[in-house]
Structures are given as C-alpha cells and as structure tokens.
Amino acid sequence: MESARPRIAIVGGGPAGLMAAQRLSAKNFDVALYEAKASFGRKFLLAGRGGLNLTHSEDSKKFIARYGPSATFFQEKLARFSPDDLRSWSEDLGIKTFVGSSGRVFPQTFKASPLLRAWLRRLQEQGVVLQTDCRWQGIKSLPPRDAKPGDAPLELRILNRDGIEFTVIADAILLALGGASWPRMGSDGKWLQSFKQMGVPCTEFQPSNCGFNVSWSESFKQRYAGTALKNLGLTAGGAHAKGEIMIADYGVEGGGVYALGRALRTELRENTQARLVLDLKPDLDRDKIEQRLSSQRTKDSLSSRLRKSIKLAPAAAALLRECHAGTELSSPEQVAAAVKAVPVALTGSQPLERAISSVGGLELDAVNHELMIKNLPGVFVAGEMLDWDAPTGGYLLQGTFATAACAAEGIENWLSVLSSHSGPTSSQ
Ligand SMILES: Cc1cc2nc3c(=O)[nH]c(=O)nc-3n(C[C@H](O)[C@H](O)[C@H](O)COP(=O)(O)OP(=O)(O)OC[C@H]3O[C@@H](n4cnc5c(N)ncnc54)[C@H](O)[C@@H]3O)c2cc1C
Incomplete structure (x- = not known):
C-alpha cells in the first residue's frame, strides 16, 4: 500500500545528502536517496584518509570569520547546526570525537569509514530508500516561480546503471551534488550547465584549498x-x-x-x-x-x-x-x-582535479534563507554545490552539514502545509 506521507527525493550521497536524509527520515516523510556512484560518501572516505577533520573547537566568532565573504550566510546556518551539534551527531552514531592539539575535532576512530558505516545503518533503520548507480539528469517540467507546495509534484529524470531513464515523483527535492574537485569521487560539477539552462545563477568552479x-x-x-x-x-x-x-x-x-x-x-x-x-x-x-x-x-x-x-x-x-x-x-x-x-x-x-575543494557553483543569491532555489519552488540545495569557500580545518564539513540541516528544515517548513499527500511513485 502506498504511503500517505510527503515524499522527498534527495540526489547526491555525500555528507550533505546523507545528513539531510537522516534528518528528514526522522520526521514524517518518505525519503529516497539517489547516488550516481556505486557507493555512498566516496569523497567523505577520502577526506578521512589522513584523519577526518569534522569541525573545529575555536570560538564561534573566529569560526564564522573563516567563511570570508559568506560569513553572514553561515552565521545563521551555524546557529541552526553548530560544531557542538556536529560532535553530538557523531557521538549519537556511536563514534566519540576528540579535540586535537590544533583545536581541530576528529572522530576517535580518526578515519571516516566507521562513521559512514554507522550512518548508513541508521539511514536504513529510519527507512531511507538508498539507491546507488542512479544519476540525476534533470527536472522534467520546471515548476512555475509562484508554485505552492502541493500544487503539482516534481518529476526528476534519473538514469540507472543499465542506461535506462526513469522518473521519480516527489513533493520536494534536495540536490546535494557536491562541487567539482576530485571528480573521480563523483562530484564532477557537470550539473552546473543544467542549472544554467534552467536559469539558475551559477559561477564557474575554481580550485580551492589547492597547491x-x-x-x-x-x-x-x-x-x-x-x-x-x-x-x-x-x-x-x-x-x-x-x-x-x-x-x-x-x-x-x-x-x-x-x-x-x-x-x-x-x-x-x-x-x-x-x-x-x-x-x-x-x-x-x-x-x-x-x-x-x-x-x-x-x-x-x-x-x-x-x-x-x-x-x-x-x-x-x-x-x-x-x-x-x-x-x-x-x-x-x-x-x-x-x-x-x-x-x-x-x-x-593546481587544477580542480587535485584540489581539496572548489569554489563556485550555485550562487548564494539564487536560494532563499532555507536554501530553496528561488526560481524553482520545492527544489532545495545543500553542501559544496553552493558557492562558498572556507579553508581546511573542519570548516568544509561543518559548512556542508550546516547547510544540509538548514535545507532539511526548509523542506519540512515548505511541506508543512500538506496535511496528507499521495505517496512516492517511480515509473521505469
Ligand atoms: C582529499 C580531501 C580531503 C578532505 N578533507 C577534509 C577534512 O578533513 N575536513 C573537512 O571539513 N573537509 C574535508 N574535505 C572536503 C569534504 O570532503 C567536502 O567538503 C564534502 O565531501 C562535501 O560534501 P557534499 O555532500 O557537499 O559533496 P560530495 O561529498 O562531493 O558529495 C556529492 C555526491 O553527489 C554525487 N553526485 C554528483 N552528481 C550527481 C548526479 N548527477 N546524480 C547523482 N549523484 C550525483 C556524487 O557522486 C557525490 O557522492 C576534503 C576533501 C578532499 C578531496
């Protein structure tokens, strides 16, 4: 029997997509997560290779200043999901954290793999439908600028590993497609052109945290x-x-x-x-x-x-x-x-392929304060695909998690007007 709960489709299985999936599936939503690669969190695992620097323990004023021109944008996001919240989240998954001598925060396991395993287990327990080898191709018919929640469901075009395109129908979409560094890990920035075609303001990618x-x-x-x-x-x-x-x-x-x-x-x-x-x-x-x-x-x-x-x-x-x-x-x-x-x-x-992160992507002006794309009602974004920048030190993951938590809250607020809604469907 179909569920009567609003359906959320999340695309991109990096830390931003996974965090949004966790938060939304803990609420009254049906959540499905689509990832282009054969497994989730590849860049997250790479980040953990030399020690996963989750966040930083410095005071909030200094912390926020690390985001430079995007500091104002992050002030509110970090108030919603702070470095302490990030540490509590890790500990709730059974992975304690510690503060290193530099003030940086790491999981006690140091690597990312135990955390990722616990995280995926939690998502499964919360009923998230996890789909790998599913590449987002675009949105079928774009919603009108003044569309309201529940006006018409959104339709995503997804290509599976056999090259077959299918449609996912959802009440809200969260895109967490990452930036453009280390494209081998999945975030290749190819989505930028589709966004430009949809009339969403974007800036070309440049390498950041690079040699x-x-x-x-x-x-x-x-x-x-x-x-x-x-x-x-x-x-x-x-x-x-x-x-x-x-x-x-x-x-x-x-x-x-x-x-x-x-x-x-x-x-x-x-x-x-x-x-x-x-x-x-x-x-x-x-x-x-x-x-x-x-x-x-x-x-x-x-x-x-x-x-x-x-x-x-x-x-x-x-x-x-x-x-x-x-x-x-x-x-x-x-x-x-x-x-x-x-x-x-x-x-x-050094080129983007060798950079730790990228700057560029979806302009911050293109989204509202809850990270919904202004000219695509019902479509939210989070993580490194937004055009912000920060140095290494845990600020990248903290920013990624904070934007994901904010977008998840945004979706919840956006869909709060739907008392009940027809459940998820996908046609193949
Ligand atoms: C070598 C290295 C070390 C790092 N170390 C740290 C660190 O210690 N601390 C720190 O804070 N940060 C670190 N980072 C940065 C951190 O990994 C990123 O900021 C973070 O992964 C961004 O998360 P995200 O979810 O926004 O994007 P990503 O992790 O890039 O995830 C995006 C996902 O979307 C998928 N995707 C893309 N396009 C599509 C599509 N069309 N359809 C479906 N799926 C798609 C990708 O396959 C990918 O899985 C490091 C990065 C690198 C490269």
Whole structure:
C-alpha cells in the first residue's frame, strides 16, 4: 500500500545528502536517496584518509570569520547546526570525537569509514530508500516561480546503471551534488550547465584549498620536494596566516597556503603572478635575529649560521637562498630582513582535479534563507554545490552539514502545509 506521507527525493550521497536524509527520515516523510556512484560518501572516505577533520573547537566568532565573504550566510546556518551539534551527531552514531592539539575535532576512530558505516545503518533503520548507480539528469517540467507546495509534484529524470531513464515523483527535492574537485569521487560539477539552462545563477568552479605553482630551480626541487616547513607566518594580498607549507615538486601546498587561497586567487586573476611572503621565524623579531646572527663566525656558511643562531631548518635556509637569489645577504641585518620576508612567486594554481575543494557553483543569491532555489519552488540545495569557500580545518564539513540541516528544515517548513499527500511513485 502506498504511503500517505510527503515524499522527498534527495540526489547526491555525500555528507550533505546523507545528513539531510537522516534528518528528514526522522520526521514524517518518505525519503529516497539517489547516488550516481556505486557507493555512498566516496569523497567523505577520502577526506578521512589522513584523519577526518569534522569541525573545529575555536570560538564561534573566529569560526564564522573563516567563511570570508559568506560569513553572514553561515552565521545563521551555524546557529541552526553548530560544531557542538556536529560532535553530538557523531557521538549519537556511536563514534566519540576528540579535540586535537590544533583545536581541530576528529572522530576517535580518526578515519571516516566507521562513521559512514554507522550512518548508513541508521539511514536504513529510519527507512531511507538508498539507491546507488542512479544519476540525476534533470527536472522534467520546471515548476512555475509562484508554485505552492502541493500544487503539482516534481518529476526528476534519473538514469540507472543499465542506461535506462526513469522518473521519480516527489513533493520536494534536495540536490546535494557536491562541487567539482576530485571528480573521480563523483562530484564532477557537470550539473552546473543544467542549472544554467534552467536559469539558475551559477559561477564557474575554481580550485580551492589547492597547491600553487612555483618555478623552483632543479636542484632545490630535487632536494626539498616533499619537505614540510612548520610554524611559518604567511602574507598574501594583505591577508595573514600562520601555519605550515609543504614544498612540492610543482610548487607549494599545505594548510598555511590554503588559508590564504582566497587572496592568492584574487591576485592571480589580476596578475600573471601572486606573491606569497613567508616569515620563517614569526616568533622572533628582526632585531633579535640580527643580534643572534652577529655573534656567528662569518666564515661559516649561511645555512650553518642560520641553524646555529636561530635553529632554522636546512630546507628553510635553502628556501631563503632560492627565493632571495640575487639579493645581497652579507650582513646580519640583510639576512635578518630576508628571514622575515621570503618572497615566493606563484605562477598559477593546481587544477580542480587535485584540489581539496572548489569554489563556485550555485550562487548564494539564487536560494532563499532555507536554501530553496528561488526560481524553482520545492527544489532545495545543500553542501559544496553552493558557492562558498572556507579553508581546511573542519570548516568544509561543518559548512556542508550546516547547510544540509538548514535545507532539511526548509523542506519540512515548505511541506508543512500538506496535511496528507499521495505517496512516492517511480515509473521505469
Ligand atoms: C582529499 C580531501 C580531503 C578532505 N578533507 C577534509 C577534512 O578533513 N575536513 C573537512 O571539513 N573537509 C574535508 N574535505 C572536503 C569534504 O570532503 C567536502 O567538503 C564534502 O565531501 C562535501 O560534501 P557534499 O555532500 O557537499 O559533496 P560530495 O561529498 O562531493 O558529495 C556529492 C555526491 O553527489 C554525487 N553526485 C554528483 N552528481 C550527481 C548526479 N548527477 N546524480 C547523482 N549523484 C550525483 C556524487 O557522486 C557525490 O557522492 C576534503 C576533501 C578532499 C578531496
């Protein structure tokens, strides 16, 4: 017998889609989740490879500021689903969390797989219909801008693994199709063109939390690619950060660089190069460094003087020489100045395929405050497919979860006028 409960179709089985499915299936809705890949949460599992950084424990003011131009948008979303809510959610699935020394929050299992397994089990217990190998193709007839809940059901076109298209009929749709980084994990951003055709304002994707290219000399690259430099001060385009960088054969990557990604991208849009300035000893001022260098024997090599006087790692000293090539570095004063400002010339960014996240997608102005697309009544969105950006540190998953929780609440409110409704149907 068909259910008389409103039917929700969710497309995209990453953390945003799964979270919305959990919240909606806990209410009086029939929920079906369609995922293009053969399994759910592939990028989530990848994110957990080096330790799944779920969220961050810093105070809410600092936390919200991480979202830069989208901070206002996130203020309300994080009030609805906070970092504490995220931790409670994980613990409710049986996976305790802990705060690392950097303030980042991880599941005690560190990896994502135990959490994902518990999550999928919970969805099954709550009656969510989980469908893999089902690719969303589009919406059949677009709802009029002024459509009200229950006016006419929405029809989704879905292609199954045998290449057969079928129609899913639902009272509301949540799309959680992800961004465009690491397309092998499923989020390939191909949906962007369909949205443009539907007249929904979208911005092209760009890589975020990605490495940047530097023309290293062969000898530097061969010797130091793969080396991490920790506790640096970083400046770009007037923005500052503290953190680490990883020297890569193509250039630089790592948390410190990601934190300045927005400023670097802006500079690269306007110029052929962006300048990243590194302070190799942010906890020592220039005078102190000069003083310590002055007591060194001048016949020692520069590296040796830097190591003995200020404990500078050989890779950092080599970076200083590489980026200050042609600069006079004979006096302690000149060397101290060089230590405090190593200019690294970035010539471009790594491609989307290798970025941790993407910026671009559905513009925030295209949705209302409950994440319903303004010109597609009944169609909601969540997660990385919306055009927002944040550095690594747990802000990406927190933003993803918070938007999913908000869209789920939006759907609930949207459908609250339906006292009863005919149940789900799909025709194949
Ligand atoms: C290497 C790496 C490490 C990361 N580490 C962290 C971390 O530690 N902490 C953190 O906060 N964030 C991290 N992230 C980012 C985090 O994984 C993402 O922000 C998050 O997965 C976004 O969730 P989402 O549900 O919006 O999109 P996704 O996880 O991308 O899920 C979207 C889903 O939609 C499916 N889909 C796409 N198109 C269709 C279609 N047409 N039909 C049906 N299904 C479709 C995709 O197959 C995919 O399963 C990391 C990312 C990477 C790549």
